[in-house]
Amino acid sequence: LAAASGALVYCCGPEPLMAAVLAAAPPPPPHRKGPNMTPVSKWCVVTNASLPDLGHLATQTADLGDLKVHYRGPEGVRLPENPPFTVDVATLAPPSPDGAASTLRIEPDGVTARVSALNENPVYYAVNRSRGLFAYFTDLLLAPLVLPALGLAVRFQGGAPAHESGTLVADVSRLRHATVRRTRRTGGRWLTEAGDEHDVLGDFRTPHRDDALAAGEAQLEALASEIARVDAAAPEGTGYATLLSGGIDSGTVTYLAARAGLPVTPYSVASPWGDELDDAAELCAELGIGLEPVHLTEDQIIASIPETVRWLGLADAEVVEVALTATTVQRLGAVPADEVLLTGYGSDLVNAGLYRPFDHRDDLIEQVLSAVDRTRRSNELSNRMPLAYGTTTHHPFWSWPVMRVALETTPECKVREGREKYHLRTAMGRRVSEPIAWRKKIAVHHGGGLQDGVARRLEKETGVQDRQAVYLACFAGLLDRAARGELDPADPWELLEHALRGVRSR
Structure with missing residues (x-):
């Protein structure tokens, strides 16, 4: 009966201070690739x-x-x-x-x-x-x-x-x-x-790596070492997945994992507001591996808003929208739970991928350090969601050895000839074809079409442009549920509709 209902069952063990929690899940939906798991x-x-x-x-x-x-x-x-x-x-x-x-x-x-x-x-x-x-x-x-x-x-x-x-x-x-x-x-x-304790971030205001190719090669070496470290700690026979877009970041992680001989499957996300499936397939063709497309509907992405807010624990609009793709992929089981996920997240922060125009090299250094500082308070790279689902996720660019190399690299290596991540592209250009290394990325995960699409949908639902109000209302609803002992995600549409009604009635 408990298994059929998906209820939580609490059983007293032999020790009075211990309890075992057994979770049963409903049958998996047809699109799910891995076992259906309740977070x-x-x-x-x-x-x-x-x-x-x-x-x-x-x-x-x-x-x-x-x-x-x-x-x-x-x-x-x-x-x-x-x-x-x-x-x-x-x-x-x-x-x-x-x-x-x-x-x-x-x-x-x-x-x-x-x-x-x-x-x-x-x-x-x-x-x-x-x-x-x-x-x-x-x-x-x-x-x-x-x-x-x-x-x-x-x-x-x-x-x-x-x-x-x-x-x-x-x-x-x-x-x-x-x-x-x-x-x-x-x-x-x-x-x-x-x-x-000493904040190591302050040690990187005078970067010294000033050769673009050498800096890029050093970062690739650090990334390869981090991927090897992850693999060495994993059980034998572990499979790997990447979220592959048309950008240099996820492309680099996918390339290094494949070249290291890891059994890696790239997944590329398509939404109603855009995709990079063709660009991702181009790299897979060079590597001789298959690509798994993940087609997300607008409703699936919008339904992930409450759970995204739940795992972040905050309601900053840009942070929530950046995290929506990963939450939707996790929530729908688009990547099998037994595959270790390697992402390209974090590279934009340390490699000046989201830079604004700057007049002086110190401006870009400060932009990079400020971006890293904000992210270590945003929870967007935390392990809370993977823990809840029993999955494993790693962000190689956000490992300290890789970050150190990136933060030691001068602005002149990172931004040159109107291109961001110049050093990383220069090094990858020796390994993959020119279109792959130097392609201009269409921002699907970090804003662009997806962020605009979400903003339009929420404005249509509420009649106001303040989408952060929706995220705050979601958090307030989650807080109310938690007070009743309901800590984990429930029906997303019920939570979201409650939040939307609250914003409409303001």
Whole structure:
């Protein structure tokens, strides 16, 4: 009965503090390539307050005396029973040896949150100082279940956060990049100390790689090493996928994966507002591999808005619209769940692919660093959605070794003769034909036709041009559902229609 209904079943295990969550999904739709999966959010909460509304949602809980842990992690992953232990915020599993990830270190008498320099995966913090209560948590939609336990009201804040650590929920802060915050019980009181580590982004205001070909070759070498690292950590026999457009970024990742001998399948997205199927097929023909087209309808893309807002945890219009394609592909199962997805996301940021006209080289350097800084607060490259679906996604351009090479490259190498990513195109021009390396990309994922099409549809539905109001209304609706313990995506059209009605009635 549970399997037929798709209900959640909670079973008591042999240990009273542990619970198992079993999710059953309805039959897959005809277009789905992989197994149909219902997304189940994964998260961790560390607090000194009692959270009665959260316990039944966790797969594992631990009462450490004054400190309590609530955890819903990936299938097959369990926290150690006895502290101290450390949780990687990106994977909600033990951290990798490189130590570069954001982590929560849980000890019997305290918790330490260490946020990476790139800060892709957020750590949220709320505190009621008058009552000495606090909570660290990894999913903003947990706020309605956490804040009341701290003696704080749940208040949705419309519009953009007032400061870089702000969120759409009052009294909830996002810990900033390159910071360490420790809360520990000392002398019968909870004391918090916080400090900033060196922000490595500031080291790249004087880039020194000034030979376009050499800089491009260095970046290709770093990318190839990152792809090899991903493959070395994957189980034997793992298949790979790429989201291949006609641009140089996804084309480079696809080329390097194929040339490394990985079993890679490129998927190219077509929407009613444009596609790059012919351009993508041209590279596949040179590589001797097949291309899988993914045709998305307008309704499928629009229906992904609530879930996109849910995984981002924000409502910035451009960020939401950039993420819509990836969300739709994931939501519809267009890429099989057992294939590791490699994307070209992040290259525009570090390689000046979205540059504005500049009068001085320092202007472009600042544009690049500002773009990276904004992205480490936008959640668009976080691991929250793949975790919920049980899939694996990597963004090779957003790995630190690749970013370092890109940020060390001078503006004169990145932008030349009216072309962006000149250094990357120059290096790839030695490997693929000239049209592929130097093609001007039609922006499908990062705006252009898709963004305009979404804007027109929402204006038609609401009668106003303020599409961000729709995204904010979606978040408010998600927040209301979360207060009832419904943390995961429901009927997208129900959520979206509720948001549209709210905007229409303003």
